Amino acid sequence: MAKEHSYASILNTLIEMMKDRGLENSGSDIGLLCYDLLEAAASEAEVWGISIEEIGLQGFDTNKLLQSGGVKNKSI
Numbered sequence: 001m002a003k004e005h006s007y008a009s010i011l012n013t014l015i016e017m018m019k020d021r022g023l024e025n026s027g028s029d030i031g032l033l034c035y036d037l038l039e040a041a042a043s044e045a046e047v048w049g050i051s052i053e054e055i056g057l058q059g060f061d062t063n064k065l066l067q068s069g070g071v072k073n074k075s076i
Helices: 002-024 029-047 062-066
Strands: none
16 A cells, blocks of 8 residues: 555656646647646546546646747756
């Protein structure tokens, strides 16, 4: 059980990083990469019967990552 919580914690940390980096770099290649990864995470969650709330994506609009206007940050 503890191992499952470790995986969940790691996944949630990565999702939060992708959301932050994607918004900071929206409209760029980094924003697109974060969009693709977050969409894949949401899709896999649906397949496995895991709610998007559990992975931190409830209410987050991934399409914002495709719009230009983010604060450009060269580091991921």
